[in-house]
Amino acid sequence: MMPKTVFPLPPSLAARLLASAFLLSSAMPAPAQITPEPSPPKDILAANLDTSVDPAVDFYTYANGGWLARNPIPASEAAWGIGNLVRDELLAKLRSINEEAAKAGAAEGSEQRKIGDFWATAMDEAKADAAGLAPLSKELAMIDSIETVGGVLDASFALRSLMVETFCAVSVGQDEKQSDLMSVHIWQGGLGLPERDFYFNPEKGTAKVRQEYSAHLTRMLVLLGRADDDARKASDKVMELETALAKASRKLEDLRDPGANYHKMTPGGLTEKHTPLIVWQDRLAAMSLRPDSVIVGQPEFFTELDRLLKETSLPVLKDYLRLRLVSTYAPYMGKAWEHEDFAFTGKILSGQKEPQPRWKRVLEAQEFAMGMMLGKIFVKEYFPEREKRRYAELVEHVRGAFRERIEKLDWMSDATKAKAREKLDKLAVKVGYPDRWKDQSALVVGTDSWCGNMMLAARWQFADMISKFAKPVDRTEWEMTPQTYNAYYQPSNNEIVLPAAIFSVPGMKDSALDDAMVYGYAAASTIGHEITHGFDDEGRKFDAAGNLKDWWTEEDGTRFQKRAAVMVAQYDAIQPLPGLSINGEASLGENLADLGGVQLALDAFKKTEQFRKGESIGGFTPVQRFFLGYTYAWIYKDREENLRAKLLSDVHAPPHWRVNVPLSNIPEFHEAFGIKPGQPMWRSPESQVKVW
Structure with missing residues (x-):
């Protein structure tokens, strides 16, 4: 079973998965014996019918x-x-709670003050525009300074405290075979598209998504200051890297077998057998984790990851890290970043014609x-x-x-x-x-x-997750x-x-x-x-x-x-x-x-x-x-x-x-x-x- 991980993109309040209106077959008249009698408007079930369609x-x-x-x-x-x-x-009720908190003048550090400050700050579009890339400046400078593959790994693991998933997923959760034990799980990951098959499915619409994703990466790099031609070449290389990661990943249906995705080994054993470049004992210790064993979901993925880290050029690895970082936080930045994020995730992936109102996104x-x-x-x-x-x-x-x-x-x-x-x-x-x-x-x-x-919220969530280990x-x-x-x-x-x-x-x-x-x-x-x-x-x-x-x-x-x-x-x-x-x-x-x-x-x-x-x-x-x-x-x-x-x-x-x-x-x-x-x-x- 895939371990629970927390991502900085917030879950939708409409978390029930939405559906298709595609009709199975042509309509036929409804049988007389089940045609409903006239009913009052309050009967929501009768009000929703299409009696031109045969229920059979x-x-x-x-x-x-x-x-x-x-x-x-x-x-x-x-x-x-x-x-x-x-x-x-629900959102209307939550908006009311937030607006009351924002004007309450509650004590510093109180929950009501935190709610109100979050709301007021996020709703200030001018403030977001003025901030620009400044909130990410430290992390971007860290990536700029990388000179070795070891530096790539340093940055990759540092970004995890911001819930930015690069190369793979690392989390703390219940051990599937010892449910009273909180264990470290290491899982395939690091993709920018929602799932591995987006990178390979030949269906026409999916092929278009791949093309648009590459163009989106190009525009993101331009926003980071790259020239158009350089950004286009760089995005192609990042796409190659992600496609290789996707190829090494197990398919969606193969992730449903909890036994087949449970491989307990020592951190040293994972390093020795699969990822010589990643000294897991040291990397986990830097995250305040010192486990005797880890649960690896897909060992073969990590063998391939190690090869890719060795064979991919340093500039490509750095661009990959930059794109994973800014893609994670683009929805919360200024207009240019919001618009580019929506242009791909909203329009291309989801088909939205326009963004949701800011207050709903907040x-x-x-x-x-x-x-x-x-x-x-x-x-x-x-x-x-x-x-x-x-x-x-x-x-x-x-x-x-x-x-x-x-x-x-x-x-x-x-x-x-x-x-x-x-x-x-x-x-x-x-x-x-x-x-x-x-x-x-x-x-x-x-x-x-x-x-x-x-x-700040991501750092708190990450620290909270890490704190559960060995408790x-x-x-x-x-x-x-x-x-x-x-x-x-x-x-x-x-x-x-x-x-x-x-x-x-x-x-x-x-x-x-x-x-x-x-x-x-x-x-x-x-x-x-x-x-x-x-x-x-x-x-x-x-x-x-x-x-x-x-x-x-x-x-x-x-x-x-x-x-x-x-x-x-x-x-x-x-x-x-x-x-x-x-x-x-x-x-x-x-x-x-x-x-x-x-x-x-x-x-x-x-x-x-x-x-x-x-x-x-x-x-x-x-x-x-x-x-x-x-x-x-x-x-x-x-x-x-x-x-x-x-x-x-x-x-x-x-x-x-x-x-x-x-x-x-x-x-x-x-x-x-x-x-x-x-x-x-x-x-x-x-x-x-x-x-x-």
Whole structure:
């Protein structure tokens, strides 16, 4: 499993991955028996329908097509959907918190003062322009002074304190095989494009991205003062270096095997066998790390890295370091840097027509810098205790449904079932916000520049990560803030973490949502999904204590793999863009979790009063509303550029198929919407994915 690393580009509050509006097939009239009755506007599920589409042909578009037709992607966005609406509501609340902090005149060093100073400084565009490259002057001078490969390595490791990833990734995190131990992880990395396949995929749009990336590097070097022709030649050489690093990197799907990416060795052994140029014991000691062993993800990458360091000319290595540094901090600098960063990452990679407003970009950067400080205020004002109780109880309903499913499995032995129940029972659950807030009192926030404050935040984050080495694992810590619209399963802790914002429905109060909607939207797409991650192709390799350990019988492991292979084939057959298919192997874990989440939540929903009563709302039965509620969670549409980037670098399938594929594998869905053999949303019992 890839170790968690922190990067200075802040996570988006719209962290749910956005989706494609590509239609699976031509529309057909909806069957009369499921045409909804006229419903009041407050019924958001009925309001989103496109009844010109047959749900048996393309359920995603039937359920969401009305919304998609009414809501074009704004010029400032790469995609648009429910997650964006939630994000905008969240950002408005966070902006209010910041504006109040900025005018409060709070005491120096207080959290409110830090929030206010960060906001006011980052919002000052003139100050950013005046600062120019000054915040990075020390680091750029360090790179300029390099005279040897050893100096290149000195600079590379020095830049890590600013969370600038050069050549590879180094982090401190839980040891996959000893979850109570914080170990040093060393992983492939150092690429400027999102993932290795961007450097090689022959698809026309991807080839254009490569060309535009090289031109972007040229313009960045010009901004650093290089002449046009010199900058163009230099960028070509840097592109050659990055392509060589990419060629040595493992593919996205190959990174999903935690056992194959776990190689424990001494720092000296890593140096001797793979990187004679990098004396890891000394390099780590300079980072205040003195481990007896390190966990290397991809040893062959480091063998090639050592060769590249030896054979690449010094000017190219220095240009590579300069570009990695300025690319990291360009979004927080003056207009010229902001514009160039947007010209590539915004327009070319994501398809945005114009940048997001500055205040939104500031708030998203602030999530990285001091998100937990904001979280304390956010949950007090916007996440009442009754909502936390509702969703904590919902977790237990879904957990109970999974326990019952394990008992009924006909392909799993009693021995493996006992281990599965143990893991499920020991699954830790975090809902809403941390019980203990992270101490950020040592974080310094200045008033000189936005870029300077992001550098200060990066140094604090880096120091915090390094400080965890050789200390007891803090299992109370959260890796997401409460105001993050996302959730996760952490295998080393065997826990699911559900931030307060993930339960938000735009424009609706939680008390107004019926159980069918909630069980589909929250229990299926999030709670059941994250629980299933503990038992997907990757999570299943960790035991109840969070250790990478095979607790399956050999026969059961083989049966699981055979059943999972059916899902790989289903997704491999889908081509959202001409020449680009969904990677069924890379997305397998998410796809299994999607299917499992719907199945578990549906089982739990069948025990509710709403299900038992069977009364229709908006013309739909409770079970139909459940499936519509799940589909509502994935209302998104992507620009082509953004969709391409996801297909090459994301382990999630586009949401259109996160709906249609799992639902087509569920008999209750076929029954609820009258799906018949031969129709696109139908799968015969023998062709369905049957894992949990």
